[in-house]
Every structure is written in structure tokens, then in C-alpha cells.
Amino acid sequence: MSNTIKVRTNIQDGLAVIRLLIKHPMTIQRLDPKTGKEIPAHFIDKINIAKNGESLINANWGQGVSKNPYLSFTLTEAKKGDRLLVSWHDNKGETDSTEFVL
Structure with missing residues (x-):
């Protein structure tokens, strides 16, 4: 379980x-x-999100992103049981990740 990443999900009709x-x-x-x-x-300089091992989002962030950043997105063709992995890396070499199931 991640110490820095909180996740909320809502799945309906795919x-x-x-x-x-x-x-x-x-x-x-x-x-x-x-x-x-x-x-x-x-600051966080990279964030990666994968679904069932397949990369979905690879973003480069910078100093312009606010403290305690919030990211929201909609995933199509989602099914209960899909596994998502979220990880980040910052400019000081710190990292964190969390994996969760829809």
C-alpha cells in the first residue's frame, strides 16, 4: 500500500x-x-499508469503542478478485476507506487 497515493474509483457500464x-x-x-x-x-517529474501491465499514461510533470496534485481520468472498456498500477518519480529520486483492482 502506498503512503502517498490515494485512489478512488467508480465503475459503471464499462x-x-x-x-x-x-x-x-x-x-x-x-x-x-x-x-x-x-x-x-x-517536484514529481514522471507519473506512469498501467492497466493489466499495459501502459496507459506516461506524463512528464514539472514545477508548475500544485502541491498534493490531483489527477482524474476516465477509462473506457474497464472491467471489474482490471489491475491498475500507478507510480511516480521525483527530481530527487524518490518514488512511490500503488496497485489496485477495479
Whole structure:
């Protein structure tokens, strides 16, 4: 079970609405107001989603995505029992993933 990815799904008549909430700071490069030192950016740069082992979404993200990003999409031809794998990678090498069944 993922520590950073929350999933909600709704499947009806072959359509599945998938909602993902990813806990991540998604910060831009900035200066510390107290010390004036540079604080490096920390953001998700890749997100991948696969259904039953077949790649569905491969997205490159950047600093313009807000804190704790929310991603929603509709999956056609969805069936109960389909397995989805969601994974992300950030610019500091951190990763997380979760697999769930519709």
C-alpha cells in the first residue's frame, strides 16, 4: 500500500472514473527568507499508469503542478478485476507506487 497515493474509483457500464490524490510538496526553487540560501526545487517529474501491465499514461510533470496534485481520468472498456498500477518519480529520486483492482 502506498503512503502517498490515494485512489478512488467508480465503475459503471464499462467506464471507470479514476481519481488520484498524491501527497507531495511540489515546491519550486526559492530562497529561504531567514538565511537567504537557495532551497532546491522538489517536484514529481514522471507519473506512469498501467492497466493489466499495459501502459496507459506516461506524463512528464514539472514545477508548475500544485502541491498534493490531483489527477482524474476516465477509462473506457474497464472491467471489474482490471489491475491498475500507478507510480511516480521525483527530481530527487524518490518514488512511490500503488496497485489496485477495479
